[in-house]
Amino acid sequence: MERLRGWPVTLTEGSVGLRPLRHRDAAVWRELRVRNADWLRPWEPTNPETPLFRSGLGPYVSMVHTMRREARQGLALPWVVTHEDDFVGQLTIGAIVWGSARSAQIGYWVDKQVAGRGVIPTAVALAVDHCFFTVGLHRLEANIRPENTASRRVVEKLGFREEGIRRRHLHIDGAWRDHICYALTVEDVPGGLRARWLADRKQAFPRHT
Numbered sequence: 787m788e789r790l791r792g793w794p795v796t797l798t799e800g801s802v803g804l805r806p807l808r809h810r811d812a813a814v815w816r817e818l819r820v821r822n823a824d825w826l827r828p829w830e831p832t833n834p835e836t837p838l839f840r841s842g843l844g845p846y847v848s849m850v851h852t853m854r855r856e857a858r859q860g861l862a863l864p865w866v867v868t869h870e871d872d873f874v875g876q877l878t879i880g881a882i883v884w885g886s887a888r889s890a891q892i893g894y895w896v897d898k899q900v901a902g903r904g905v906i907p908t909a910v911a912l913a914v915d916h917c918f919f920t921v922g923l924h925r926l927e928a929n930i931r932p933e934n935t936a937s938r939r940v941v942e943k944l945g946f947r948e949e950g951i952r953r954r955h956l957h958i959d960g961a962w963r964d965h966i967c968y969a970l971t972v973e974d975v976p977g978g979l980r981a982r983w984l985a986d987r988k989q990a991f992p993r994h995t
Contacts, residue, residue, distance in 0.1 A: 790860040792920035797865075799980060802908040804865040804877060807853060811866060812846045814873045818897055825898045829934050831956045853878070860884065863917070867896060867909045874900050877909050879917055879926070888924040890917065894940075904987060907940050911980040914944075918972040918979075925972075929955055929965040941968045944983055945975070 796805040819826070853864035861882050867875035875896035882890040892913065896906050917923040928946060930937045942948075946968035954962035975982060 790857060790863070791922060792916060793857055793863055795916065795920075797912040797916060799908050799912055799984075801870045802905050802912070803868040803871070804909055804912055805868060806857075807850050807864050807866055807876075809847065809850055811873055812843045815846045816843060818873065818875075822895075822898055826895055828959050829931060829937065830895065831958055832960075856880070863913070863921070865909075865913065867894070867905065869900050869903070869905050874905060875909075877906075877913055879913060879923075882923070888922065890923055890926055892926050892928045894937075901936065907943055907983060907987075908980075910940060910944060911983040914970060914975070914979045918975065923972075926970050928968045930968065931958065931963055932966055938966065938968075943986070944970075944979060946970050947974070 794806040796803065798804075853862055856862035857864060861880070863879040863882075865877045866873050867877050875894060877892070877894040879890045879892055892910065894906055894910065914926055917926060928937075928941045929952060930941065932938075932951075947970065949967045949969050952965045952967050955965040956963055970979070
């Protein structure tokens with residue numbers, strides 16, 4: 787297909803942002819991945835092309851090249867997650883299928899030091915709205931290990947629908963692991979997910995918004 791509509795793009799909401807990957811992010815990416823190794827290892831797929839926690843810069847450079855190529859091909863939207871302009875994680879819309887499906891999968895990780903502050907839910911809401919209303923996707927899935935309660939809370943707070951178990955769905959931390967499939971379609975968020983999330987958050991924490 788031609789160049790992916792709405793990419794590259796930077797999105798922001800308050801102190802949270804999404805921006806494309808850059809080669810010069812390599813050093814901070816390495817530091818975050820090494821420091822968060824124990825925090826992330828149980829949840830992330832094993833991928834020989836991008837080893838998760840090596841201390842070198844090679845895996846990052848390889849990942850950037852791969853994701854930029856997939857973005858050019860209309861197969862992925864790879865973002866850095868920022869908080870107060872600092873690199874704190876990644877969010878990728880991947881496995882994009884066009885044609886009659888117009889679907890994709892969403893994956894994310896965040897620095898443990900900023901977990902629980904609403905950074906990832908806000909980033910996911912921004913990405914979902916962009917995918918539905920600018921890129922033109924119809925369905926987004928998040929597949930999460932049942933034991934990953936923190937990640938499940940993210941999508942549950944945002945109103946993703948639980949659609950069942952995918953048995954031995956991905957190879958993670960040495961074995962094939964079951965995942966719960968969560969999903970949203972554009973019909974589920976006619977007014978946008980960002981607006982709904984901010985309204986829900988304001989109602990829950992009126993003095994902090």
